[in-house]
Amino acid sequence: MRIIKCSFLLGLALLLCTCTAFADEAPFEYVDLFNGNDLTNWVDVNTSPETWFVEDGLLKCKGLPIGVMRSEKQYENFLLHIEWRHMEAGGNSGVFIWSEGTVPEGRRLPKGMEVQMLELDWPNQHRDKKGKPAPIGYISGELFGANGLITTPDNPRGERSQSVELRCKGKGEWNTYDVVAVDGTVKLSINGKFVNGIRNASIKKGYLCMESEGAEIHFRKIQIMELPAGITTPEETAPLIKE
Secondary structure (H helix, E strand, O other): OHHHHHHHHHHHHHHHHHOOOOOOOOOOOOEEOOOOOOOOOEEEOOOOOOOEEEEOOEEEEOOOOOEEEEEEEEEOOEEEEEEEEEOOOOOEEEEEEEEOOOOOOOOOOOOEEEEEEEOOOHHHHOOOOOOOOOOHHHHOOOEEEEOOOOOEEOOEEOOEEOOOOOOOOOOOOOEEEEEEEEOOEEEEEEOOOEEEEEEOOOOOEEEEEEEEOOOOEEEEEEEEEEOOOOOOOHHHEOOOOOO
């Protein structure tokens, strides 16, 4: 039943790309969260005014200090399209979904579902005590609940879900992530192929957070298509941040 449910949710989300919910409503469509000119739609949480900036139509992140900026609003069910590239070997970054959009004292990253973005040399630069590099799946869109968000991985690496195929490209090359997030289930497509998933998220509605984690990374497109709401309880919703 779980496999059927996940497949159904994915198919439903993709179907909604080309249809309307009701006859008197506008079609579902992608909205730009990055306009190519400035940081409209985003709020700094714990980085600095110099960390995130727009240059030559690209959203650029210096990587320091480590932290995040968040979306202005919360999202529940959606399709998220992101095009990104690392500029340093072994670079680290990611995007959080269903996040609280705040960072607890003593931490640098928020509670939320992380969609990992690692450059291909990361495992070689961070070997274990025996000199063994991390698994290939770890550097190609690993999914996991961070700082208290609970999930069930499709392709377990402990509590995390690793991709079943290496799809990311290396330093200086553009990658495309398409994230389907519906009712606590996430499916991730990397460069045109679905290779990872996670489900049963304890939080199903929250903020998006873009991560600065020690290395320069660029984004040229961040788009979201909101889908109909589900049966999400207050306990499954991140606290609303009062401006």
